[in-house]
Amino acid sequence: MKSKLKIAFLLSIITERGGIGRVTSIISNELNNHPDFDIHIISYARKKENSYDWNNKLPYHYLLEEQIPMKKGIITASKKLKNILSTNNIDILISSGAIVGPLGVLGTVFNKTKLIYWSHSSFKGTSKKQFRMFNEHFTALFAKCIVSLTKTDEVNYAKETRAKKVVQIYNPIDSKLENNDKEYSSTSKKIVSVGRLTAQKNFETLIDVAAIVLSEHKDFTWDIYGSGEEEDLLQKKIKTNNLIGKVNLMGQSSNLYELYNEYALMVMTSKYEGFPMSLIEGLASNLPLVSFDIPTGPNEIIHEGTNGFLIEPFDVADMAKKISILINDEDLRISFSKKNPKLINEFNLSTITKKWITLLNKL
Structure with missing residues (x-):
C-alpha cells in the first residue's frame, strides 16, 4: 500500500x-x-x-x-x-x-x-x-x-x-461561491470594495474616485469591507471629503459571500496584488468589475469590456468615468454580470x- x-x-x-x-x-x-x-x-x-x-x-x-x-x-x-x-x-x-x-x-x-x-x-x-x-x-x-x-x-x-x-x-474560488444561483441585483445603488486597510490596497485613491462618482450619483453609496492600520487615516479623509454616510468603512464581515448580492458592482484600487481574491469573489458573485490594470492579477480576471473595465494605473478621472458609465447603463451592467459565469472555470x-x-x- x-x-x-x-x-x-x-x-x-x-x-x-x-x-x-x-x-x-x-x-x-x-x-x-x-x-x-x-x-x-x-x-x-x-x-x-x-x-x-x-x-x-x-x-x-x-x-x-x-x-x-x-x-x-x-x-x-x-x-x-x-x-x-x-x-x-x-x-x-x-x-x-x-x-x-x-x-x-x-x-x-x-x-x-x-x-x-x-x-x-x-x-x-x-x-x-x-x-x-x-x-x-x-x-x-x-x-x-x-x-x-x-x-x-x-x-x-x-x-x-x-x-x-x-x-x-x-x-x-471558494466552493461556497462556485454555484452561485443568486440573481444579479441590477437595481442596487451600492458599490463594494474589499481588502485590508493598508497602503497596498490604496483606499486613499478610492476615496478620491468616490468623491467624483458620488457627487454625480447622489443616490449611490460605497462600502469598504476590511480592517487595518489605515482605518483612522481613511476615516479622516472620508470626513474631509464630506463623504460620511456615503463611503462606509464596514470592518470585517464573516458573511461577505451573502452580502455581495446587495451590490451593483465591485471596484479595486490596489497598487499591486499577487492574485486578488476579492475580484475572484466578485466574479463568482456575478458583479461587474472595475480595477486599475496593475501588473499582475486583474487582467487575468477582468476581460476589458466583457465583464468589466481595466483602468490605467492610477487614473482617478478615468476610473470615475467608467464607474459612472456602468451606473448609468443598467443593461451594460447586466451584460457584464451575465458574462462572469463563462469565465469562472479557470478558477x-x-x-x-x-x-x-x-x-x-x-x-
Whole structure:
C-alpha cells in the first residue's frame, strides 16, 4: 500500500485576515480530503481566533507563542520548525508568502523535507521593498519549486530569480461561491470594495474616485469591507471629503459571500496584488468589475469590456468615468454580470486542486 505524502503549510499566523490565510485554509482542506495526503498547518505565531473556516481536524503547530518581528524570531522559530518537520516526517513544506520564505529555507536545509515557495504577491509589486525582495530571491534559490499566482509572474520568477522550477496555479474560488444561483441585483445603488486597510490596497485613491462618482450619483453609496492600520487615516479623509454616510468603512464581515448580492458592482484600487481574491469573489458573485490594470492579477480576471473595465494605473478621472458609465447603463451592467459565469472555470476549486495534486506527486 502506497504511503501517504505528508504535506505541511507554513504561514505567518493562522488568524491572518488577508488572502494568504483564506486561500491556504481552502487548499489545505481540499488536499486533506485526498487519500494520498496527510496535511499539517504550521504557524509562525500562535493563533488567538480563527478568521476563516479552518479544518479543526488538521494538526496545527505553532513556532512562537507571540508574534514578534521575523528578524528577531527566525532563529528560534527555525529550530522548532526543523523539529516539527523531523518528528512528523514531513515530505514537503509549502511556505505561504514571502515573509515565511526564508524561515522555510532554514527549516528544510540539510534534511529530507522538500520546500515549495508559494508566492502570494506580485513579484514586480514588491521590487521596491528591499527586505521583501531579499526574501523572494533567497527563497527561490533553495526551493524545489515556486508556485506563482499569475501567468505574468510565472515569467517574472523564471527570468529574474534562480528558481529551479516555476509553476503557475491560480487561487481558487471558494466552493461556497462556485454555484452561485443568486440573481444579479441590477437595481442596487451600492458599490463594494474589499481588502485590508493598508497602503497596498490604496483606499486613499478610492476615496478620491468616490468623491467624483458620488457627487454625480447622489443616490449611490460605497462600502469598504476590511480592517487595518489605515482605518483612522481613511476615516479622516472620508470626513474631509464630506463623504460620511456615503463611503462606509464596514470592518470585517464573516458573511461577505451573502452580502455581495446587495451590490451593483465591485471596484479595486490596489497598487499591486499577487492574485486578488476579492475580484475572484466578485466574479463568482456575478458583479461587474472595475480595477486599475496593475501588473499582475486583474487582467487575468477582468476581460476589458466583457465583464468589466481595466483602468490605467492610477487614473482617478478615468476610473470615475467608467464607474459612472456602468451606473448609468443598467443593461451594460447586466451584460457584464451575465458574462462572469463563462469565465469562472479557470478558477474552479476542483481544477486548481488537481494542479496542486499533480505538482505534489511530481515532487
